Amino acid sequence: MNSSFFKLNSILVSLILIFFSNISFAKEAHVDLLKPNWSFDGFFGTFDRASLQRGYQVYKEVCASCHSMKLVSYRNLSQEGGPEFTEEEVKAIASQFEITDGPNADGEMFERPGLPSDRFKSPYLNDNASRASNGGAYPPDMSVLAKARPGGADYIYSVLMGYEEKIPENIKLEEGVYYNKYMSGNKIRMSKPLSEGVIDYTDGTKASEEQMSKDVVSFLVWASEPHLEARKQIGFKSVIYLLILTILVYLIKKKIWLRIEPKV
Amino acid sequence: MSIEKPDQKYEPVHTNKTGGSPFTGVVGWIDNRLPIIRMFKHEYLDFQVPRSLSYFWSFGGILTICLILLILTGLSLGMHYKPDSKYAFDSVEKIMRDVNYGWLIRYAHMNLGSFFFIAVYLHIFRSLYYGSYKEPRQLMWIIGIVIFFLMMATAFLGYTLPWGQMSYWGATVITNLFSAIPLIGESVVTWLWGDYAVGDAALNRFYVLHWLIAFLIVGVVAFHVIALHIVGSNNPSGIEPKDTRDTVTFAPFTTSKDLVGMLFFLLIFVAVMMYAPNYLGHPDNYIPANPMVTPAHIVPEWYFLPFYAILRSIPDKLMGVVAMVSSIAVLGLLPWLDFSKVRSSVFRPIWKQCVFLFVLNFFVLMYIGGAPAEGIYLVIGRIGTAFWFAFFFILAPLVSIIEKPLPMPESIHEFEEWKKQGKIKSIKLFNK
Numbered sequence: 001m002n003s004s005f006f007k008l009n010s011i012l013v014s015l016i017l018i019f020f021s022n023i024s025f026a027k028e029a030h031v032d033l034l035k036p037n038w039s040f041d042g043f044f045g046t047f048d049r050a051s052l053q054r055g056y057q058v059y060k061e062v063c064a065s066c067h068s069m070k071l072v073s074y075r076n077l078s079q080e081g082g083p084e085f086t087e088e089e090v091k092a093i094a095s096q097f098e099i100t101d102g103p104n105a106d107g108e109m110f111e112r113p114g115l116p117s118d119r120f121k122s123p124y125l126n127d128n129a130s131r132a133s134n135g136g137a138y139p140p141d142m143s144v145l146a147k148a149r150p151g152g153a154d155y156i157y158s159v160l161m162g163y164e165e166k167i168p169e170n171i172k173l174e175e176g177v178y179y180n181k182y183m184s185g186n187k188i189r190m191s192k193p194l195s196e197g198v199i200d201y202t203d204g205t206k207a208s209e210e211q212m213s214k215d216v217v218s219f220l221v222w223a224s225e226p227h228l229e230a231r232k233q234i235g236f237k238s239v240i241y242l243l244i245l246t247i248l249v250y251l252i253k254k255k256i257w258l259r260i261e262p263k264v
Numbered sequence: 265m266s267i268e269k270p271d272q273k274y275e276p277v278h279t280n281k282t283g284g285s286p287f288t289g290v291v292g293w294i295d296n297r298l299p300i301i302r303m304f305k306h307e308y309l310d311f312q313v314p315r316s317l318s319y320f321w322s323f324g325g326i327l328t329i330c331l332i333l334l335i336l337t338g339l340s341l342g343m344h345y346k347p348d349s350k351y352a353f354d355s356v357e358k359i360m361r362d363v364n365y366g367w368l369i370r371y372a373h374m375n376l377g378s379f380f381f382i383a384v385y386l387h388i389f390r391s392l393y394y395g396s397y398k399e400p401r402q403l404m405w406i407i408g409i410v411i412f413f414l415m416m417a418t419a420f421l422g423y424t425l426p427w428g429q430m431s432y433w434g435a436t437v438i439t440n441l442f443s444a445i446p447l448i449g450e451s452v453v454t455w456l457w458g459d460y461a462v463g464d465a466a467l468n469r470f471y472v473l474h475w476l477i478a479f480l481i482v483g484v485v486a487f488h489v490i491a492l493h494i495v496g497s498n499n500p501s502g503i504e505p506k507d508t509r510d511t512v513t514f515a516p517f518t519t520s521k522d523l524v525g526m527l528f529f530l531l532i533f534v535a536v537m538m539y540a541p542n543y544l545g546h547p548d549n550y551i552p553a554n555p556m557v558t559p560a561h562i563v564p565e566w567y568f569l570p571f572y573a574i575l576r577s578i579p580d581k582l583m584g585v586v587a588m589v590s591s592i593a594v595l596g597l598l599p600w601l602d603f604s605k606v607r608s609s610v611f612r613p614i615w616k617q618c619v620f621l622f623v624l625n626f627f628v629l630m631y632i633g634g635a636p637a638e639g640i641y642l643v644i645g646r647i648g649t650a651f652w653f654a655f656f657f658i659l660a661p662l663v664s665i666i667e668k669p670l671p672m673p674e675s676i677h678e679f680e681e682w683k684k685q686g687k688i689k690s691i692k693l694f695n696k
Contacts, residue, residue: 043539071354071357071361076361140551143357144357144550147542147547147550148547148548148550148551149547150547152547224550226361227360227361227367230367231367231368231371231538231541232538232539234368234538235534235535235537235538235539236538238534238538239531239534239535239538242527242530242531242534243531245527246524246527246528246531249520249523249524249527250524252520253520253521253523253524256516256517256520257517257520257521260315260512260517
């Protein structure tokens with residue numbers, strides 16, 4: 001007799017199916033991404049400061065030679081909820097870079113040491129210069145990269161870890177193209193960027209491939225979502241607040257309706 | 265030089281209508297001159313509403329809240345956003361990074377867009393299931409469809425503003441639909457763009473139109489609500505209220521119930537916005553618009569997918585556009601295509617199944633709209649499109665003729681009795 005119920009259930013089931021399947025259309029050949037435990041996942045997720053600081057080091061010493069981060073400023077590095085370098089450290093970091101400023105009173109452009117208010121210095125003067133130096137492939141800006149790829153943090157981590165020596169026989173690689181297990185299309189123009197020992201962590205942590213990948217991906221997630229911690233904290237408070245409020249208002253509603261629907 | 269005719273009678277005139285307020289003092293003084301206070305009392309405090317309304321009737325109020333929040337968040341975003349193809353993407357990111365709580369306002373606006381559609385789809389489902397579109401509510405229903413069209417336009421325009429890859433390519437695909445108009449199509453598209461491609465001129469006017477249509481919606485919503493206060497709410501029984509046993513006053517009964525619905529909806533909205541703010545969006549829209557690179561799949565926002573599927577299931581471009589527009593416009597004919605005298609599906613065993621099939625088909629088309637337009641997806645999309653129109657043009661009139669409605673109670677309070685006795689099966693999820 002409960003046919004409407006049955007139908008409603010089937011609708012709910014299909015709804016759930018859609019929600020789970022819709023997202024994965026973008027890639028035809030679907031590979032399961034590597035999913036490390038991220039400290040920023042979950043309801044109370046926060047960034048690991050030390051990991052973000054190491055991640056910045058990886059970015060600066062490895063990624064930054066090709067990838068820009070035009071939307072991020074040095075001052076962001078000392079912001080709450082980020083790597084939280086001290087302001088002195090940020091001043092020191094910024095001053096390592098030569099920034100072109102101007103024009104001055106004489107109409108000349110001039111070089112000066114970077115300030116915390118400067119944006120991260122880009123490795124190339126413009127997009128075309130970056131393309132020309134990278135065999136026509138444009139290394140994407142990394143400011144919001146973690147939000148701009150399906151799979152987000154897991155995807156970038158997987159690509160960093162997905163360079164394999166053994167290339168499947170059906171894949172033919174041209175000059176300057178590398179095989180990557182997780183990259184869409186399995187071909188990537190970036191050579192394997194992180195291998196053990198490519199950098200020395202200043203905090204003494206062992207710079208293994210996994211460690212560096214994890215650190216730099218955390219850093220990229222923070223860069224693309226600098227207010228993630230605040231969002232999760234406010235989110236939790238507001239959900240609890242609304243939950244309690246909804247229950248209270250529901251009880252008030254019950255009481256009001258008792259005036260016309262007395263319990264038998 | 266007026267000449268008075270001796271036997272002429274003159275009608276007295278009353279241009280001064282001051283007075284008549286039930287209030288005294290300052291409130292009465294104002295109300296005598298601007299009768300909005302008594303109107304509010306009449307339409308919102310003493311207003312009689314059927315007592316059998318379920319939570320399905322909360323969505324009108326929920327949608328009003330969504331609209332208000334959208335305008336408020338939109339207003340603050342507008343103070344920081346730059347509708348310029350060079351700066352649009354970065355200005356949105358500036359809001360996300362540097363504006364105080366800009367991320368909150370932007371995520372709220374973005375997700376409210378989606379939740380507005382979730383609520384409106386449930387609102388439309390409610391009308392379909394309980395026959396809210398029937399006499400005397402046809403005009404209100406048609407006004408609702410106008411709002412839906414305007415919503416789609418605003419949502420589309422709003423999605424172009426962040427000037428990401430999906431913004432740009434979505435705008436290109438959708439504006440190109442106008443080129444299907446015979447003879448003048450190409451000129452119309454150039455006129456719309458203000459250029460020979462989607463670019464700076466288009467973005468700037470999309471921003472203006474996004475605002476304009478948002479406020480048009482407010483105006484049309486006002487008509488929708490005025491019409492509601494004339495014809496009154498339908499209810500799960502589909503029977504018109506006859507005496508006070510059938511009704512409750514709007515305040516505090518309906519207001520308290522609506523408030524529960526609104527808060528619950530808000531709770532879900534806030535949870536999604538705070539914990540999965542980009543879930544309902546597309547990652548490609550965080551890549552700045554690039555006219556030189558076409559995304560692998562250009563997909564619209566999830567709420568357009570069923571209609572996108574209908575568009576793509578017709579091989580001819582012009583007919584595809586016609587099908588897509590008429591798939592929504594056809595809703596306006598439903599009050600006449602479905603001429604059964606019984607409103608509520610509770611008493612319409614066959615129509616009830618048809619409505620559920622329609623909903624199922626809606627989700628199937630939504631899935632197809634997100635899938636590549638090829639092979640089996642295209643076939644399913646075509647069947648779904650055919651069913652969509654068959655629902656209106658074949659099932660609605662046919663069921664009106666062949667269906668035998670179940671025995672019905674005489675009044676709403678009798679309906680409530682029947683419900684208590686378990687004689688009526690209803691959607692319990694919304695009945696608490």
